[in-house]
Each structure stands twice: as structure tokens, then as C-alpha cells.
Amino acid sequence: xxxxxxxxxxxxxxxxxxxxxxxxxxxxxxxxxxxxxxxxxxxxxxxxxxxxxxxxxxxxxxxxxxxxxxxxxxxxxxxxxxxxxxxxxxxxxxxxxxxxxxxxxxxxxxxxxxxxxxxxxxxxxxxxxxxxxxxxxxxxxxxxxxxxxxxxxxxxxxxxxxxxxxxxxxxxxxxxxxxxxxxxxxxxxxxxxxxxxxxx
Amino acid sequence: xxxxxxxxxxxxxxxxxxxxxxxxxxxxxxxxxxxxxxxxxxxxxxxxxxxxxxxxxxxxxxxxxxxxxxxxxxxxxxxxxxxxxxxxxxxxxxxxxxxxxxxxxxxxxxxxxxxxxxxxxxxxxxxxxxxxxxxxxxxxxxxxxxxxxxxxxxxxxxxxxxxxxxxxxxxxxxxxxxxxxxxxxxxxxxxxxxxxxxxxxxxxxxxxxxxxxxxxxxxxxxxxxxxxxxxxxxxxxxxxxxxxxxxxxxxxxxxxxxxxxxxxxxxxxxxxxxxxxxxxxxxxxxxxxxxxxxxxxxxxxxxxxxxxxxxxxxxxxxxxxxxxxxxxxxxxxxxxxxxxxxxxxxxxxxxxxxxxxxxxxxxxxxxxx
Numbered sequence: 199x200x201x202x203x204x205x206x207x208x209x210x211x212x213x214x215x216x217x218x219x220x221x222x223x224x225x226x227x228x229x230x231x232x233x234x235x236x237x238x239x240x241x242x243x244x245x246x247x248x249x250x251x252x253x254x255x256x257x258x259x260x261x262x263x264x265x266x267x268x269x270x271x272x273x274x275x276x277x278x279x280x281x282x283x284x285x286x287x288x289x290x291x292x293x294x295x296x297x298x299x300x301x302x303x304x305x306x307x308x309x310x311x312x313x314x315x316x317x318x319x320x321x322x323x324x325x326x327x328x329x330x331x332x333x334x335x336x337x338x339x340x341x342x343x344x345x346x347x348x349x350x351x352x353x354x355x356x357x358x359x360x361x362x363x364x365x366x367x368x369x370x371x372x373x374x375x376x377x378x379x380x381x382x383x384x385x386x387x388x389x390x391x392x393x394x395x396x397x398x
Numbered sequence: 399x400x401x402x403x404x405x406x407x408x409x410x411x412x413x414x415x416x417x418x419x420x421x422x423x424x425x426x427x428x429x430x431x432x433x434x435x436x437x438x439x440x441x442x443x444x445x446x447x448x449x450x451x452x453x454x455x456x457x458x459x460x461x462x463x464x465x466x467x468x469x470x471x472x473x474x475x476x477x478x479x480x481x482x483x484x485x486x487x488x489x490x491x492x493x494x495x496x497x498x499x500x501x502x503x504x505x506x507x508x509x510x511x512x513x514x515x516x517x518x519x520x521x522x523x524x525x526x527x528x529x530x531x532x533x534x535x536x537x538x539x540x541x542x543x544x545x546x547x548x549x550x551x552x553x554x555x556x557x558x559x560x561x562x563x564x565x566x567x568x569x570x571x572x573x574x575x576x577x578x579x580x581x582x583x584x585x586x587x588x589x590x591x592x593x594x595x596x597x598x599x600x601x602x603x604x605x606x607x608x609x610x611x612x613x614x615x616x617x618x619x620x621x622x623x624x625x626x627x628x629x630x631x632x633x634x635x636x637x638x639x640x641x642x643x644x645x646x647x648x649x650x651x652x653x654x655x656x657x658x659x660x661x662x663x664x665x666x667x668x669x670x671x672x673x674x675x676x677x678x679x680x681x682x683x684x685x686x687x688x689x690x691x692x693x694x695x696x697x698x699x700x701x702x703x704x705x706x707x708x709x710x711x712x713x714x715x716x717x718x719x720x721x722x723x724x725x726x727x728x729x730x731x732x733x734x735x736x737x738x739x740x741x742x743x744x745x746x747x748x749x750x751x752x753x754x755x756x757x758x759x760x761x762x763x764x765x766x767x
Contacts, residue, residue: 259462260471261473261474261515262460262461262462262471262472262473262474262475262476262515262516263462263514263515263516264446264513264514264515264516265514298514298515299515332474332475332515332517334475334512334517334519335519337518337519337520338479338520338522339475339478339479341475342474342475378474
């Protein structure tokens with residue numbers, strides 16, 4: 199009797215999971231299918247890959263540092279900039295390194311682009327995770343690291359150089375991270391090149 | 399045909415010119431943004447310094463202390479691991495090193511201080527304390543010598559401090575019984591309270607060579623000692639009678655009692671300290687959980703109690719440390735496992751401002767400049 203009851207509970211959980219997964223799939227399909235069909239009418243490219251230099255002004259005082267930290271690093275992003283009327287999605291990864299710390303941000307979120315005479319203006323809201331590691335060279339102790347929340351709001355300006363190549367003059371983000379039990383309000387600036395795949 | 403070619407060339411040249419212009423504009427925008435950001439980074443806000451609390455099983459906690467407000471925030475990665483039963487901590491005047499006496503190990507840990515992050519890195523191996531059960535340490539103002547009072551071997555050791563903070567044993571002397579503190583004068587005399595003898599041992603410590611000057615009895619027992627009033631007067635707590643007594647420091651370092659200057663304190667005064675100027679005296683009363691506060695007469699060394707004679711702190715205060723900026727004192731409370739931070743007002747009186755909870759029993763505290 200107990201075995202049957204247990205089996206029933208397990209099956210019920212599996213059924214709930216299946217239902218949740220199917221609901222999520224149907225939601226995503228209903229959201230993305232119209233966008234995909236609208237993509238053929240778009241003037242913007244299908245996929246953009248950005249890579250370049252990035253500078254992070256990190257509010258390290260919250261970690262006990264004497265002042266804010268200026269970190270240099272790289273920013274890589276892949277975006278589908280025009281899924282529907284200039285609205286798209288961007289996946290953004292950035293990493294920074296100094297003698298005192300490492301900071302990595304992994305984010306995804308909606309992006310809106312607007313094209314005007316070869317100039318592309320865009321804004322985005324990104325959400326994801328941030329990993330911070332405090333480096334203590336020579337220490338016998340474990341270097342403290344933390345995986346926290348990351349939210350970025352910002353935008354930038356792209357200038358077309360060629361059919362598929364653009365330069366990202368500047369991308370500025372207000373990046374909020376939650377590391378080691380405190381919240382940091384940071385500024386992120388990126389610049390670099392963009393390569394477009396797909397039709398304009 | 400020729401015209402078409404010319405037109406095409408013109409178009410290509412125009413495209414190149416437009417592309418160059420865009421690159422220049424893009425570069426200008428990027429450089430301007432970076433310039434603004436670097437300008438922002440150079441603007442510094444309130445200055446801070448570091449405080450280190452040693453205690454518990456094997457912990458040294460680090461804090462960033464705001465110079466103005468005194469607010470203390472813990473350094474991420476703290477507490478740091480020292481030896482067993484850390485009992486005393488001293489910061490080198492350069493702010494680059496920290497020495498921690500590990501009482502149960504009879505060793506001294508050396509840590510390097512990262513002034514930017516506040517993080518500590520221990521330099522291994524740990525040095526021997528010379529004797530057994532180091533309980534108290536002090537350093538000369540130049541950062542050349544470290545003095546260690548060992549409570550089981552009943553002696554005091556002097557160590558020379560190398561440029562990287564490493565210790566080299568120089569000399570040692572016996573004080574006969576368990577020493578309960580160390581007070582060093584600028585003229586090179588070391589005063590060591592010995593409660594079991596109800597006496598203060600006086601040592602000369604020039605160039606790290608310790609020599610016994612003498613032992614001076616203290617009526618009614620002795621707890622801690624502190625030097626005040628331009629290194630002319632020594633103050634000693636008397637836990638048995640709840641008083642603080644005073645001694646004149648003679649030219650040769652010997653002591654002469656000043657019975658007329660004895661003042662009442664709270665219950666069981668154990669530790670005494672002065673502010674940086676030597677103008678005010680603060681006595682930690684372990685029994686009443688308070689700090690008695692006095693003005694010091696710069697000429698005679700006489701004490702005058704403030705209108706508010708004492709300020710409440712935590713339970714069982716065991717150390718009083720003056721902040722290097724002269725605005726705060728830190729009081730370690732073993733009973734309440736906390737550090738009470740008190741603001742020093744312009745008249746020398748104290749006002750409670752912050753409480754730090756290190757998460758272990760605090761035994762000692764040291765601050766950077």
C-alpha cells in the first residue's frame with residue numbers, strides 16, 4: 199500500500215514538472231514565433247557578435263577596500279537585435295582582473311535597437327550572475343569568492359564601418375552586483391568591434 | 399565609360415571618408431567616456447584606516463574604520479587564521495606588518511597587511527616567543543624592536559624587527575612571576591606589572607637590550623599600567639581597592655609613588671590607557687563594565703574625574719586602545735564578546751559610538767594610522 203502511495207506521489211511530481219515544462223515551452227513559442235516571422239521584414243541583422251575592451255569601476259569599498267577599484271577586462275556579447283520591430287535579446291559576458299580581485303558577469307536580457315543613417319543606438323536591461331574572487335597571493339587561506347546577482351541597465355552607440363562590420367563606440371552600463379552580502383553599484387564601459395551574421 | 403569610372407572612384411572615396419569619420423567619432427566618444435570615468439575614480443571620499451582584533455581560538459578579524467565617523471566594516475575574507483589562542487596584536491608603524499602573539503603555541507605570527515584591500519597574509523614559519531605563553535606585546539615608536547611578555551616563563555623578551563617584519567631575538571630578562579602588561583616610554587624604559595608580587599618591574603630597553611632597573615611595590619595590588627603626561631608619570635590600576643594610583647618616573651626609570659594622586663574608579667579596574675596626547679586617562683573596570691575617565695594635569699600628573707565619571711561599555715572589558723587619529727578609543731569586552739568604540743570629545747570625555755561584534759572573545763586590538 200505504501201509502495202503504491204509512494205509511486206503515486208512520484209508520478210504526481212513528474213506530472214507537475216511535465217506540465218510546468220510544457221507551459222514554459224508554449225509560452226516561449228508564443229513569444230518567439232511571431233518575432234521570428236517578423237524577422238524577415240527587418241532591416242537589422244539577424245545576429246551580432248561583439249567583442250572588445252571593457253572597463254569596470256567596481257564599488258569595492260563594500261568589500262573593505264580603501265577605495266573603489268578600476269578594473270580592466272573584456273566584454274563579449276551575442277545579440278539577436280531585431281526579433282520584433284527593433285526589439286531583441288542579448289547575451290553578455292564580461293570579465294575583469296586586477297592584482298586584488300577578479301570579477302565575471304554573465305547576463306542575458308532584452309535589447310532595443312534603433313538605426314539611423316548607419317548609426318545604431320541601443321539600450322538593454324540585462325540580468326544574471328556575477329562571480330567575484332578576492333585574490334590573496336601568498337596566503338595559505340582560501341581566497342574568498344562569491345556568486346551573486348547581477349543586473350545591468352545601459353546602452354550604446356554603434357557606427358557601421360562596412361557591410362558586416364561595425365565599431366561599438368561606447369557601451370555604458372549601470373551594473374548592480376550583490377557580492378559577499380553587500381550590494382555594489384558599478385559603472386561598466388565597453389568598446390570594440392561588432393560582426394554581423396545574416397541579412398541587414 | 400570614363401565618367402562612370404570616375405563616379406565609382408568618387409563613391410568609394412566618399413565611403414572611405416565616411417568610414418574614417420565614423421571611426422574618429424567613435425574613438426572620440428569612447429575616449430571621452432573613459433576620461434570621465436578615470437576622473438571619477440581619482441576622486442576619493444572619506445579616508446579610512448584599519449583595525450585588527452585578535453582573539454578566540456585562532457582568529458584575527460580585520461575592519462576598515464572611517465576616520466571621521468569611526469564606522470567599522472569588516473574586510474571580506476576576515477577573520478584570518480593565526481596560531482592558537484591569539485592574545486596580543488601589534489601593528490608596525492609602517493602599517494605594513496602585523497605581529498600576533500599566539501599564547502597556546504608560544505609563537506608569534508607575522509602578517510603582511512595589504513593596505514588597499516585590508517587583507518592579511520601570514521608569513522610562515524611562525525617565530526618562537528622566546529619563553530612560554532606570550533600574553534602581551536608592545537613595540538617601540540620607530541618599529542625597530544618588539545617586546546613580548548611571557549606569562550608562563552615569567553620573562554620579557556626583546557626582538558629586533560627586520561625590514562620585512564621578521565623577528566630576531568635580542569635579549570630577555572626574568573620578572574619573577576606572570577607579567578600582566580607592558581608600557582614603554584619614549585626614553586626607553588619598559589614597565590611591567592607583576593600582580594602576584596604586587597609590584598611593577600622596571601626594565602631599560604635601549605637598543606633592545608633588556609636590563610632590570612628594579613622592582614617597585616604597589617600598595618593594594620596592580621593590574622595594568624600606562625604612561626602619561628609627557629612620560630613623567632606612570633599610572634597603575636589597583637583592582638583590589640578599585641583605584642588608580644600614580645608614580646613619578648625618575649630620570650633613571652625608577653618609580654616614586656604619588657599617594658596623593660590616587661583616584662577611585664569603577665569595580666575591578668584591570669587596564670589603563672591614555673589618549674595619544676597623554677592628556678586623558680581611561681580605566682577599564684572589568685567588574686562594572688565601564689570606563690572611568692580622567693583629565694591629566696600636564697604639570698603634576700594629577701587626575702581629575704569628569705562630571706560623568708564613567709561610561710558604560712560591554713561586559714568584562716579587558717583592553718583599551720587609543721585610535722591613531724586621536725578621535726576614538728576601542729574597548730574589548732570578553733564577557734559580551736564585543737568591541738565598544740567610543741568617541742573622544744574635544745574635552746576628552748567619551749561618548750559611545752559603535753559596537754563591533756567579531757564573533758569571538760576579543761583579547762587585543764591594534765590600529766593602523
